[in-house]
Amino acid sequence: MTQGGDWQQDLLHELADAQDSTPLPSSPDASGAIPGAPVQARTGAESSAESLPTAPPVPRPSHDPRVVAPAPESVPTIDPRLAIALGRPQHGDSIARRTSRSLRKLTASAGQEVAEQTRLAQEVQQPVTTGRIIAVTSIRGGVGKSTVSALLGRTFNHYRHDPVLTLEADAALGTLPVRMGAESVRWSCRDLAQILTPAMRLTDVTGYLVPVADGGWLLPAGQGRVGAPLDMRTYRTVTLALRRYFAVTVVDCETLPGEVARTAMDTAHARVVVAPMTAEGINGTRQVLDWLSQLPHSALATTVVALSANSPDTTLDATAAAAHLREPGVPVVVLPYDRHLAQGGPIHTAMLGQDTRTAAVRLAASAMQRAVRMR
Ligand SMILES: Nc1ncnc2c1ncn2[C@@H]1O[C@H](COP(=O)(O)OP(=O)(O)OP(=O)(O)O)[C@@H](O)[C@H]1O
Ligand SMILES: [Mg+2]
Numbered sequence: 001m002t003q004g005g006d007w008q009q010d011l012l013h014e015l016a017d018a019q020d021s022t023p024l025p026s027s028p029d030a031s032g033a034i035p036g037a038p039v040q041a042r043t044g045a046e047s048s049a050e051s052l053p054t055a056p057p058v059p060r061p062s063h064d065p066r067v068v069a070p071a072p073e074s075v076p077t078i079d080p081r082l083a084i085a086l087g088r089p090q091h092g093d094s095i096a097r098r099t100s101r102s103l104r105k106l107t108a109s110a111g112q113e114v115a116e117q118t119r120l121a122q123e124v125q126q127p128v129t130t131g132r133i134i135a136v137t138s139i140r141g142g143v144g145k146s147t148v149s150a151l152l153g154r155t156f157n158h159y160r161h162d163p164v165l166t167l168e169a170d171a172a173l174g175t176l177p178v179r180m181g182a183e184s185v186r187w188s189c190r191d192l193a194q195i196l197t198p199a200m201r202l203t204d205v206t207g208y209l210v211p212v213a214d215g216g217w218l219l220p221a222g223q224g225r226v227g228a229p230l231d232m233r234t235y236r237t238v239t240l241a242l243r244r245y246f247a248v249t250v251v252d253c254e255t256l257p258g259e260v261a262r263t264a265m266d267t268a269h270a271r272v273v274v275a276p277m278t279a280e281g282i283n284g285t286r287q288v289l290d291w292l293s294q295l296p297h298s299a300l301a302t303t304v305v306a307l308s309a310n311s312p313d314t315t316l317d318a319t320a321a322a323a324h325l326r327e328p329g330v331p332v333v334v335l336p337y338d339r340h341l342a343q344g345g346p347i348h349t350a351m352l353g354q355d356t357r358t359a360a361v362r363l364a365a366s367a368m369q370r371a372v373r374m375r
């Protein structure tokens with residue numbers, strides 16, 4: 001794969017080669033592959049990644065110590081006993097709202113909406129010469145990082161035709177796999193840091209990832225158990241290696257000022273800071289923006305704020321809050337309260353409120369605009 005060249009072209013060649021080549025033997029003894037070699041079932045992906053054949057991993061020399069490392073077991077993301085308690089997903093918009101929206105489609109302003117959506121889609125679809133990393137973080141937990149990461153991952157995947165990865169860099173029992181609809185997880189960032197080699201092809205790598213139902217790929221930080229947190233070195237190894245294969249990687253980071261979150265913020269091509277719609281949350285986020293403005297390479301120029309309303313009872317004036325956050329010179333996208341998102345559990349794109357979908361595309365467009373600026 002060329003560095004900085006037409007890497008998408010390389011990718012297409014690679015895919016064509018993979019389709020032509022005879023599959024390697026799947027027996028670990030014959031192939032030298034890691035025991036329990038990953039051949040993940042794929043679901044209806046819409047991106048170009050959908051048509052990828054799932055190949056066994058690259059054979060390793062028999063002296064490679066990784067050959068004898070046991071493969072991790074597949075672990076359900078939600079205990080099956082609890083899964084029945086999830087309930088039916090509800091739509092982000094009420095029936096009355098959906099009806100009035102259908103009627104509005106017949107009016108003149110609908111044309112303007114379509115024009116705006118087309119413009120945003122073009123921004124999300126911008127070509128990239130090397131893989132772009134977009135890191136999502138916040139100043140405290142539970143404000144919507146994983147939700148925003150899942151929305152961004154799905155949006156990029158919906159609009160782009162090249163492979164998109166959503167990566168979890170928050171080992172504190174993160175919720176990203178559940179939000180992305182993964183039923184089970186197996187290989188984690190830590191495992192991939194040991195496995196990835198420059199000789200691997202996209203088809204080898206995707207065997208270790210979770211295919212997302214709407215398309216795209218997911219790499220969890222862990223297996224949903226309390227364990228050693230992800231470290232900075234593992235994060236750097238994995239993101240650097242995976243950048244070669246994915247046009248866009250959305251990283252769901254831990255909370256600032258954690259070490260991995262700071263590394264991710266510092267090394268990403270664009271940053272999304274999620275701010276909760278509360279006075280104290282906005283105050284703290286403003287301090288993060290002021291900190292970013294002091295970083296050596298003007299990190300503010302590549303930062304976007306997602307102002308997330310996690311409660312229907314918020315009394316804060318969203319316009320004044322957004323204006324306060326915009327002062328240092330960053331764009332702010334308001335993510336409205338959405339009943340479907342508030343429910344927790346897997347995000348079903350079709351169940352999102354219309355304003356939520358528009359906000360997700362706006363956020364993706366804004367982050368992409370900034371990510372392509374960075375070399
Ligand atoms: N736009 C929204 N509308 C309604 N509810 C939301 C919205 N965004 C997030 N939520 C709610 O907030 C909860 C926490 O969101 P999320 O798990 O994404 O936060 P987080 O910052 O990733 O948390 P953690 O720090 O624990 O990783 C969600 O389960 C959901 O109920
Ligand atoms: Mg999270």
